Amino acid sequence: MNLTVSDENSQFFRQIWTILGIQSILKSDLIYKISYKLNLPYKPTALVKKITQAISDGILIEKEKLLYLNENDLKVIQREKNNFEESNKKKMLQHWNRIEESIDPWMSIIEEKTKKMDAKSLTLNAIVKAIMTEDALKEGTTIPAKKFHIQLENDALSGSIEDDTEDDLLFQIDLGKKAIFHNCKDFLENLSEKALCRHFYRIFMYVKTKDPILSKNLLVSLYSKKEEWEFKESQL
Numbered sequence: 038m039n040l041t042v043s044d045e046n047s048q049f050f051r052q053i054w055t056i057l058g059i060q061s062i063l064k065s066d067l068i069y070k071i072s073y074k075l076n077l078p079y080k081p082t083a084l085v086k087k088i089t090q091a092i093s094d095g096i097l098i099e100k101e102k103l104l105y106l107n108e109n110d111l112k113v114i115q116r117e118k119n120n121f122e123e124s125n126k127k128k129m130l131q132h133w134n135r136i137e138e139s140i141d142p143w144m145s146i147i148e149e150k151t152k153k154m155d156a157k158s159l160t161l162n163a164i165v166k167a168i169m170t171e172d173a174l175k176e177g178t179t180i181p182a183k184k185f186h187i188q189l190e191n192d193a194l195s196g197s198i199e200d201d202t203e204d205d206l207l208f209q210i211d212l213g214k215k216a217i218f219h220n221c222k223d224f225l226e227n228l229s230e231k232a233l234c235r236h237f238y239r240i241f242m243y244v245k246t247k248d249p250i251l252s253k254n255l256l257v258s259l260y261s262k263k264e265e266w267e268f269k270e271s272q273l
């Protein structure tokens with residue numbers, strides 16, 4: 038796709054703000070959206086620099102972890118609302134949805150984020166392999182993703198899983214409290230060993246695409262601090 042955005046910071050971020058239709062955004066989200074959703078030719082590392090520069094130039098304002106566009110550029114957006122062609126935006130959104138389906142968005146962001154951690158030499162896919170048994174992984178891939186109904190909320194995710202042989206299954210993963218609740222037979226039989234059953238494969242894959250940062254924090258914690266986690270039966 039031939040989308041033109043300016044490389045000049047002020048105009049660049051005005052265009053991004055217009056395309057995304059945002060008021061404020063987390064830095065990690067911004068990097069993710071520019072690199073992978075909009076598929077603009079900027080690597081996460083280059084974007085970190087670009088954003089840092091924009092903050093020190095007063096183009097972006099950082100407040101409580103969120104990035105805002107400065108007042109002047111907001112006014113320019115208002116004045117020149119049609120600056121960025123509507124058709125361009127439509128094209129981009131189609132593209133965006135396609136990218137969403139096909140790309141694994143988390144790796145390069147995660148690699149930067151995990152640099153300081155003990156698990157740095159492992160990719161997150163490798164961590165999933167490390168924290169689940171081979172059987173659970175194999176079985177996990179055979180359960181259709183559509184059987185999972187998952188909600189994400191801050192540091193927690195929860196939901197249900199349709200199952201042919203058992204009643205609907207529940208799960209909850211609370212990263213803040215380091216607690217996992219679930220109620221399938223496998224999980225309950227292996228509670229004392231804190232074994233992740235087949236259902237967690239799809240759940241991890243889901244978080245991975247929806248919230249790369251949460252998935253990194255969650256998986257690294259399960260990998261390196263499993264003894265601090267509690268595994269419990271879901272209460273109906």
Ligand SMILES: [Zn+2]
Nearest residue numbers: 221224234236
């Ligand atoms: Zn299970």
